[in-house]
Every structure is written in structure tokens, then in C-alpha cells.
Amino acid sequence: MEIVKSDPGVTAAVSAGVLGLVSHQIFKRNEPTVYSFASHVLIVNAGLTVLYKYLQGTVDQLAVVALVDFFVYLLTLSSSIVLYRVFFHPLNQYPGPILCKITRFASSWHVMTRDSHEWQMSLHKKYGDVVRLSPNELSFISASSVDQLHGSKAGKLARGPFYSGDPNRPADSMLSTQDLNEHRWRRKTWERGFGSKQLRDFEPRVIRLLDMLVSQLRERVGTTQNMTRWSEYFAYDVMSDLAFSEDFGMLKAAKPHPYIPALHDATRLLVIASQTPWIRPLMPWFPVEAQSKKAGKEFARISRETYLRRKAREVKEPDMYEYIASPDRSGPRPLTEAEVVADSALLIAAGAVSTALSITFMFFHLLQDPKQMARLQSEIDSCWDGVTLLDVTMLAPQRAPYLDGCINESLRLWPPAPNGMQRRTPSDGVVVDGRFVPGGTQVSNHTMGIQRDARHFTNPDAFIPERWIDSERPADWNHDVRTFIPFTIGQFACLGKNLAYQELRLFMGGVVRNFEFRFAEGFRTEVFEGQIKYKGTFLIGELPVVFSDRKAS
Structure with missing residues (x-):
């Protein structure tokens, strides 16, 4: 009987296919880094080449066979991954676009085009309360899911891999660490800088910069000013002063510091990388504009x-730096200098972005309705005479409920982090809205989507400050405060929330009490709103406003 001898090339190709299937099983359990994947592929290909030689393949065909084996290996691996993610993945019971089930790059594309916030909202409108955003990520907008993902029932949910993506961070910060225990003891250090006493101590410094702002605006009455810029000048000068006892000098100079454009562009790079953290080592060669890469380095340098x-x-005066540089001795170890630098970079950016955006959006909405602005001015006039020293307690919610409603509406319609805060389920999984979510799954509440859901807030896309005043809100209106999470909740809740409210109340009190406002001629609200983009937070255009002095009117 004649024995048929198999072709060495065919045998190697079949082996490549089998190894592709085996590799997928390995990668399912231990997701590789870029370097480990490259090493794995190199070793596999080298092994297939040796196999071909062992089977007495011809030398002149060696290069061709190696390329064929490489192609067969990748094709089999890719096909196995796609079939698994679409038909056999533990999350295949959850709805979502087919491309999102296959690859994370579907989500990355919308981050690169800066419309991710709108895209995710459209997915929830199409698919419902839960959407599969990527092969291993779910987004929720039900009211009941908030407590399970972020609140009292979320104690075992750590931050997700999104926080690993910053290519310019020297070390993990308190905000980026994915270790629950480390986050808890580092957070205690930060908490000392945001207590009630510290906020009282900081208030005179905020008012000093507010007075400078009012003085600068008074010199410009009758002219068109960009409220987006002035909001940033105020917010970033305040935070740099409170954090490091030096402001950027933007209010004094009436022009932006390089920190702001560096931050805006650097954030774009960070968010792109954070969609697929494994590409972080490849970012120097990643196809985003060179300006974003340059800005990332500039932001790191300035910080x-x-x-x-x-x-x-x-x-002479205490600042936030003192607390993060002198950590709580109850921690297991002192912070490295790289970690202190990483925390320091957060102090200004994390504290200023929310304030600047909220101020701009408040003016954007209030100037569209003169009655709303008139009511706000009347309320502030009744709380402060504009002469005595302004104190934030004069504008507390009990005394200025309409102002509080304006702030909350701005934060509800335009939350600083519209796409939510990613978490990772523990190894034993969790139950969300009655359905099991496997361990290692990335989950989040889509903040903008949940806060603009008619089931939670009646007329969800309208700016209605009265909805926050219990005595004025119609009895049949939906008003589910569980879904109001602009600063998130639970163990990762924003420590700067109370400081942000303090700055917002003081800014609106000081500016609205002193000036009248109107949009500049030719300004179109629909154009402004249509140009709002996503870069981790909102990127907004100019808001041209004409000021007039109320004292002179």
C-alpha cells in the first residue's frame, strides 16, 4: 500500500490555523499587551517555519510559506474572535450594533469625530436601557442601575481600563488608579483639602478673583465679549490659586494662558487612547494630528x-498642594514623586473644567429667555445688595433656590462627563436590573442620556430651573433625583463638587448682580449648540455676549 506523503506547506498552514484557534482561547483568559501579542505572533511564526523545515520543505519556498502561515494564523484568530464576540460571548444577550459587538474601534471612531455623546444617546434611544458599546462594555440609563453601578451597591466595582490610556501620565493618580484599596487611602489625602473649613478658608481668594473679573468686565461694557473665555479665565485662575497659591494671570491679562489650549488638545489624545488602552505604546505612531501629541507633552510640562x-x-495661606504632598500617615506607604506630580496635574484641570462649562451653559440658556434672567437677577438682588462683602451663604439654596435651579439645570443638560465613568465588574460578576453581568465587564451610566430621559425628568431637553423648586414643580412631572449624577456618586464621587457649587454661586451672584446681558448681533443658538463636541468633556465655541452696567442703567 502506497503511503501518501503530505505537503509540508499545507501541513504548516493547517497548523497555523489550529494555533490561531488556540491563541484565541489564551487571549480570552489573558488579554495581551501590544508587546506580548507581537512576541506571541513572532514565536508562533518562528515555530511554523521550523515545522516546515522539519517536514523537509524546500528552502526556496520558505519565505512564501512563512507569509501564508502568518496570514492563515491571523485570519483564523480574527475569525474566531469575531464569531465568538457575535454569537458566543457572555454579553451577546445584550443589544447593540453588530460592529460594536465585534470591535472597540467603533466607539473609538466616534471619539475621534467628537460626536460620541450624541452617538451613545442615539444608541440608547434605539436599543433601550442597556446597550453593548463594545465587545466587553455595557452602558445603562435606567434609574435603578445608578445605585448598582456607582452607589451603595457598587463597593466592589473598580475603575475600568479607560483610566489606563493617558500616554503622558508619569504614574497613576488618585483618579486613575484601578486598585480599590489604593484609591481609598489616597482619596483620604484629598478629602482633607475639600472639607468645610477649607472651603471657608478658600472663599476670600475666590472673591478676590471674582472682583478682578467684575472690574475687567466693567471696563468692557458695551462691547462684545466671549463668555466662554471669561468663564475659563475665572475657573482656571481660581483653581491654580487654590491648588498652588499662584494663579495663571488670565483675569489680569485678559488673555488665555498656554495651559488651556494644551489641556483641550491633550484631553483629546487621552480620550482616544483610553478607548483602547492597549494601544498606548503605539500612540507616537497613531494617526491623530501632531498638535494633540505636542499638546499632551506641553500639558505635562506645565503641570x-x-x-x-x-x-x-x-x-502664607494653605492650599491643596499641602494636603496631597503631605499624605495621611494611615496610608500603607508614602507617595512617590511621580504620583504626587500626577495628582498635582489633576488639581487644576478636574476642578476648573466643570465650573467653566457650567457658567457658559447657564448664560447660553438664560439669555434665550429674558424672563428667566430677570427672575434670577431679582432673586440675587434680594440676597445681596452689591455693596457689602459677598458671602456664599447669602446665595445658599434656601435663600436663592432659583439660582440653585439654574446651576442644576446646566449640570443636568450638559454634565461635564457626558459619557459617564467607566467601572469594571468584580471577578464573580454583578446583577444589574435583574440580569447577570459577568466579571471583568466594563460598565457605566451614560450621564447625558440618563439625565435627558423623559422618564426621569419631564421635558428633558428644556432648561427649566423651576423644576428644582419643590413648591413650583407640577405634581405630575417626573423628577427622579437618583438620575442626577453630574459629579457621579458613591466611592468615586467628585471631591470638588461642593467647591464647584461655591464658585458657581459666587460667580453668578457677582456678575449677574452687576451687569445686564444680551447675545451679540447675529449670534445663532442652534449653530452654537450644533458645534458642541466631545473630548472627554465638552468642547464648546465662543459665546459672544454684550455687557452693560446695571449701576449705570
């Missing part, structure tokens, strides 16, 4: 230099 200047000098 580090600001930290070093503060480290080198003594200050």
Missing part, C-alpha cells in the same frame, strides 16, 4: 513645572 515651583517655596 510639572507648576508643581516644582510650589514645592520649592513656602506660602
Whole structure:
């Protein structure tokens, strides 16, 4: 009987296919890094080449066979991954676009085009309360899911891999660490800088900069001013002063500091990388504009230099740096300098973005309805005479409920982090809305979607400050405060929330009490709103406003 001898090339190709299937099983359990994947592929291909030689393949065909084996291996691996993610993945019971089930790059594309917030809202409108955003990620907008993902029932949910993506971060910050225990003891250090006493101590410094702002605007009455810029000048000068006892000088100079454009562009790079953190080592070659990469390095440079200047000098008034640089001794270890630098970079950015955006959006909506602005001015007039020293307690919610409603509406319609805060389920999984979510799944509440859901807030897309005043809200209106999460809740709730409210109340009190406002001629609200983009938070255009002095009218 004649024995048929198999072709070495065919045998190697079949082996490549089998190894592709085996590799998928390995990668399912241990997701590779870029380097480990490249090493794995190299070893597999080298092994197939040796196999071909062992089977007495011809040398002149070696290169061709190696390429065929490489192609067969990747094709089999890719096909196995696609079939698994679409038909056999533990999340295949959850609805979502077919492309999102296959690859994370579907979501990354919308981040790159800066319309991710609108895209995710459209998915929820189409698919319902839960959407599969990527092969291993779910987004929720039900009221009941908030407590399960972020509140009292979420104690075992750590931050997700989204927080691993910053290519310019020297070390993990308190905000980026995915270790629950580390986050808890590092958070205690930060908490000391945001207590009630600290906010009282900070208030005179906020008012000093507010007075400078009012003085600058008074010099510009009758002219068109960009409220987006002035909001940023105020918010970033305040945070740099409170954090490091030096402001950026933007209010004094009436022009932006390089920190702001560097932050905006650097955030774009960070968010793109965070969609697929494994590509972080490839970012130098990733196809985003060179300006974003340059800005990331510039932002890191400015942040580090600001930290070093503060480290080198003594200050008369306490600032936030003192707390993060002198950590709570109850922690298991002292912070490294790289970790302190990473935390320092957060102090200004995390504290200023929310304030600047909320101010701009409040003016955007209030100037569309003169009656709303008139009511706000009347309320502020009744709380503060504009002469005595302004105190934030004069504008507390009990005394200025309409102002509180304006702030909350701005944060409800335009939450600073519209796409939510990613979490990772523990190894034993969790139950959300009665359905099991496997361990290692990324989950989040889509903040903008949940806060603009008619089931939670009646007329969800309308700016209605009265909805926050219990005595004025119609009895049949939906008003589910569980779904109002602009600063998130639970163990990862924003520590700067109370400071942000303090700054917002003081800003609106000081500015609205002193000036009248109108949109500049030719301004179109629909154009402004249509140009709002996503970059981790909102990127907004100019808001041209004409000021007039109320004292002169």
C-alpha cells in the first residue's frame, strides 16, 4: 500500500490555523499587551517555519510559506474572535450594533469625530436601557442601575481600563488608579483639602478673583465679549490659586494662558487612547494630528513645572498642594514623586473644567429667555445688595433656590462627563436590573442620556430651573433625583463638587448682580449648540455676549 506523503506547506498552514484557534482561547483568559501579542505572533511564526523545515520543505519556498502561515494564523484568530464576540460571548444577550459587538474601534471612531455623546444617546434611544458599546462594555440609563453601578451597591466595582490610556501620565493618580484599596487611602489625602473649613478658608481668594473679573468686565461694557473665555479665565485662575497659591494671570491679562489650549488638545489624545488602552505604546505612531501629541507633552510640562515651583517655596495661606504632598500617615506607604506630580496635574484641570462649562451653559440658556434672567437677577438682588462683602451663604439654596435651579439645570443638560465613568465588574460578576453581568465587564451610566430621559425628568431637553423648586414643580412631572449624577456618586464621587457649587454661586451672584446681558448681533443658538463636541468633556465655541452696567442703567 502506497503511503501518501503530505505537503509540508499545507501541513504548516493547517497548523497555523489550529494555533490561531488556540491563541484565541489564551487571549480570552489573558488579554495581551501590544508587546506580548507581537512576541506571541513572532514565536508562533518562528515555530511554523521550523515545522516546515522539519517536514523537509524546500528552502526556496520558505519565505512564501512563512507569509501564508502568518496570514492563515491571523485570519483564523480574527475569525474566531469575531464569531465568538457575535454569537458566543457572555454579553451577546445584550443589544447593540453588530460592529460594536465585534470591535472597540467603533466607539473609538466616534471619539475621534467628537460626536460620541450624541452617538451613545442615539444608541440608547434605539436599543433601550442597556446597550453593548463594545465587545466587553455595557452602558445603562435606567434609574435603578445608578445605585448598582456607582452607589451603595457598587463597593466592589473598580475603575475600568479607560483610566489606563493617558500616554503622558508619569504614574497613576488618585483618579486613575484601578486598585480599590489604593484609591481609598489616597482619596483620604484629598478629602482633607475639600472639607468645610477649607472651603471657608478658600472663599476670600475666590472673591478676590471674582472682583478682578467684575472690574475687567466693567471696563468692557458695551462691547462684545466671549463668555466662554471669561468663564475659563475665572475657573482656571481660581483653581491654580487654590491648588498652588499662584494663579495663571488670565483675569489680569485678559488673555488665555498656554495651559488651556494644551489641556483641550491633550484631553483629546487621552480620550482616544483610553478607548483602547492597549494601544498606548503605539500612540507616537497613531494617526491623530501632531498638535494633540505636542499638546499632551506641553500639558505635562506645565503641570510639572507648576508643581516644582510650589514645592520649592513656602506660602502664607494653605492650599491643596499641602494636603496631597503631605499624605495621611494611615496610608500603607508614602507617595512617590511621580504620583504626587500626577495628582498635582489633576488639581487644576478636574476642578476648573466643570465650573467653566457650567457658567457658559447657564448664560447660553438664560439669555434665550429674558424672563428667566430677570427672575434670577431679582432673586440675587434680594440676597445681596452689591455693596457689602459677598458671602456664599447669602446665595445658599434656601435663600436663592432659583439660582440653585439654574446651576442644576446646566449640570443636568450638559454634565461635564457626558459619557459617564467607566467601572469594571468584580471577578464573580454583578446583577444589574435583574440580569447577570459577568466579571471583568466594563460598565457605566451614560450621564447625558440618563439625565435627558423623559422618564426621569419631564421635558428633558428644556432648561427649566423651576423644576428644582419643590413648591413650583407640577405634581405630575417626573423628577427622579437618583438620575442626577453630574459629579457621579458613591466611592468615586467628585471631591470638588461642593467647591464647584461655591464658585458657581459666587460667580453668578457677582456678575449677574452687576451687569445686564444680551447675545451679540447675529449670534445663532442652534449653530452654537450644533458645534458642541466631545473630548472627554465638552468642547464648546465662543459665546459672544454684550455687557452693560446695571449701576449705570
